[in-house]
Amino acid sequence: MSCPRVGHINFLNVLPLTWSYAHGADQGLAITRGVPAVLNNDIVNHRLDVSNVSSIVYARDSEELVVLPDVCISTDGAVQSILLVSRKPIDDIKDDKIILTAKSATSHCLLKIILRGAYGAIPNYFVRHITPEDPIPEDATASLLIGDDALWLYHHKQPDLYYYDLGYEWKKMTGQKMVYALWVANKNFAEQNPELLQLVYDRIHRAFQTGMDHKKEVIESALPHKPFTYEQLDDYLGPTIHWDLTAEYLEGLRTFYSLAHQMNLIEHIPEIKLADVKR
Numbered sequence: 563m564s565c566p567r568v569g570h571i572n573f574l575n576v577l578p579l580t581w582s583y584a585h586g587a588d589q590g591l592a593i594t595r596g597v598p599a600v601l602n603n604d605i606v607n608h609r610l611d612v613s614n615v616s617s618i619v620y621a622r623d624s625e626e627l628v629v630l631p632d633v634c635i636s637t638d639g640a641v642q643s644i645l646l647v648s649r650k651p652i653d654d655i656k657d658d659k660i661i662l663t664a665k666s667a668t669s670h671c672l673l674k675i676i677l678r679g680a681y682g683a684i685p686n687y688f689v690r691h692i693t694p695e696d697p698i699p700e701d702a703t704a705s706l707l708i709g710d711d712a713l714w715l716y717h718h719k720q721p722d723l724y725y726y727d728l729g730y731e732w733k734k735m736t737g738q739k740m741v742y743a744l745w746v747a748n749k750n751f752a753e754q755n756p757e758l759l760q761l762v763y764d765r766i767h768r769a770f771q772t773g774m775d776h777k778k779e780v781i782e783s784a785l786p787h788k789p790f791t792y793e794q795l796d797d798y799l800g801p802t803i804h805w806d807l808t809a810e811y812l813e814g815l816r817t818f819y820s821l822a823h824q825m826n827l828i829e830h831i832p833e834i835k836l837a838d839v840k841r
């Protein structure tokens with residue numbers, strides 16, 4: 563095998579890695595860019611060898627996957643880019659109709675856990691494509707958005723709607739950190755290609771360090787293409803989004819899996835198997 567097939571989420575929450583790939587870290591890798599839901603599907607169908615995926619995907623397919631250590635997309639509290647936008651206060655949501663963005667998987671579960679666990683609500687959920695300019699379809703009470711769409715909404719709030727940050731809500735409910743996304747490798751690929759796995763791990767792990775050493779340049783690289791200011795991205799990347807998969811973040815991930823299991827969103831609580839790479 564020559565070029566490992568690597569999935570990359572095309573959201574600003576991984577901008578340091580996007581920047582590093584554009585500055586040579588993609589050499590020898592075949593990169594596929596997409597929204598989480600598409601990459602989730604591609605890794606479990608073996609169209610990718612390694613990918614950034616929704617963290618719930620690992621729990622659903624842990625027999626076939628291993629987790630790359632030290633890297634993830636996570637927050638300790640507010641995330642800004644995973645939002646429930648609602649026509650009514652969250653306390654008044656009961657069996658209402660809620661639209662879930664088709665781009666996500668983890669946040670679907672996170673919202674269900676929070677609404678049931680913290681607000682006693684069991685709404686009717688429907689998955690649809692939603693745009694941030696028109697976030698709540700006429701027939702629904704609320705919508706869940708993620709990524710750049712949600713970040714844009716966070717900075718363009720309408721006075722007649724209510725906004726809830728699910729990172730903040732998770733921290734309030736559990737006291738824990740939250741891991742939204744992991745990098746996983748297909749087990750067969752990992753076992754048969756240890757050197758390529760090491761190469762991909764080194765590139766991704768280093769990219770966040772190098773990227774943050776060049777934070778100004780990294781942010782400026784996105785400004786011409788994205789509807790955000792320097793200050794907004796400076797606040798989002800670094801203090802808000804974290805990329806270190808430390809013991810505390812792993813604990814938050816285990817709590818998430820455990821609550822997802824209690825709600826029958828996953829069949830079992832997986833053991834988190836880390837890929838065998840030199841760190």
Ligand SMILES: C=C(O[C@@H]1C=C(C(=O)O)C=C[C@H]1O)C(=O)O
Nearest residue numbers: 616643666667668669709742743
């Ligand atoms: C923080 C975020 O984390 C993400 C949320 C995901 C999900 O809900 O499945 C998947 C990947 C991450 O991009 C975000 O998208 O804003």
